[in-house]
Amino acid sequence: MNQTPPSEHESRITIQGVEIALGFPDEFKFEWIGQRDVMDQLLAAWLVIDKNDIPLNPRLVGKPGVGKTTLAYAAAKQINKPVYIFQCTMDTRPEDLLITPVVDKSGGIRYVASALVTAMIRGGVCILDEANRMSEKSWASLAPLLDTRRYIESIVAGLKVSANPEFRICVTMNDDASTFEIPEYIHSRLQPQIFLDFPEAEEEKRILRENLPFLDENIMDYVVSFLQRAHASNENYTIRDGINIARYAAKRISSLKGKAEAKNLLRQAIIMTLGDEALAYISDEN
Ligand SMILES: Nc1ncnc2c1ncn2[C@@H]1O[C@H](COP(=O)(O)OP(=O)(O)OP(=O)(O)O)[C@@H](O)[C@H]1O
Numbered sequence: 001m002n003q004t005p006p007s008e009h010e011s012r013i014t015i016q017g018v019e020i021a022l023g024f025p026d027e028f029k030f031e032w033i034g035q036r037d038v039m040d041q042l043l044a045a046w047l048v049i050d051k052n053d054i055p056l057n058p059r060l061v062g063k064p065g066v067g068k069t070t071l072a073y074a075a076a077k078q079i080n081k082p083v084y085i086f087q088c089t090m091d092t093r094p095e096d097l098l099i100t101p102v103v104d105k106s107g108g109i110r111y112v113a114s115a116l117v118t119a120m121i122r123g124g125v126c127i128l129d130e131a132n133r134m135s136e137k138s139w140a141s142l143a144p145l146l147d148t149r150r151y152i153e154s155i156v157a158g159l160k161v162s163a164n165p166e167f168r169i170c171v172t173m174n175d176d177a178s179t180f181e182i183p184e185y186i187h188s189r190l191q192p193q194i195f196l197d198f199p200e201a202e203e204e205k206r207i208l209r210e211n212l213p214f215l216d217e218n219i220m221d222y223v224v225s226f227l228q229r230a231h232a233s234n235e236n237y238t239i240r241d242g243i244n245i246a247r248y249a250a251k252r253i254s255s256l257k258g259k260a261e262a263k264n265l266l267r268q269a270i271i272m273t274l275g276d277e278a279l280a281y282i283s284d285e286n
């Protein structure tokens, strides 16, 4: 089942006589700031330390917006691999994950590889993002890929595709309630679990600065102290909420040009982003 990987510029490959169109990598400027430990854990899981060794399939777990997708992407870039993100949903079908038949202009069938299969063929990294939104049926098709066999079987295209030895996978999962239970045989194939927690104040400020480099220092301090108070109460507000609050407040402050007090606009941005409940975490000192 050995396949020669296509060159970076080739957009199709023939496997067992079947031509398959490949996808393109995702290109973002995601940088990982702070929390070195989780980055090291992820990179170690992907390492291959002997000719008889294989990489692990780590799972990043944490609240929405805590940085799971960003970490997986930044780690893949750190080891210079192309990254292919597959966004999982409740409607993801097994063939969407693997190879989909598409009717072409001449009425014939064309086979198109998913982000996952493209990463397997090219030897890149696949991020199965928000994977616990997927049903058990879709997970089942991944069982051989996630153990020592490292292949998938596409029923639709009638093919087995082996993963390139350079292929790595990382699965991200939210711990919110609107998701499926993952079957035990899949849980045991998605190890280790790496837990992401809220960053410290100083790191949170650096993350805000990285995302919004034009932001005024006072807005940044205000938002960070709001977030830290919310984290201390184990509230689900994350850096993504902080970025949205700060971005909106900065726009309002800029558009009103001194006609309203910045603090009031920040307060308003918090309410408009997170609702009245968030007022509990605004301190009088701000
Ligand atoms: N350590 C970090 N370094 C850089 N950016 C970060 C970090 N943590 C969070 N962010 C920023 O916070 C935002 C949310 O991060 P991300 O989308 O990775 O979270 P997530 O955990 O994948 O969320 P979801 O569960 O909703 O998919 C992004 O804008 C990201 O840039």
Ligand SMILES: [Mg+2]
Pocket (backbone or CB within 6 Å): 068, 069, 070, 129, 130, 172
């Ligand atoms: Mg994400």
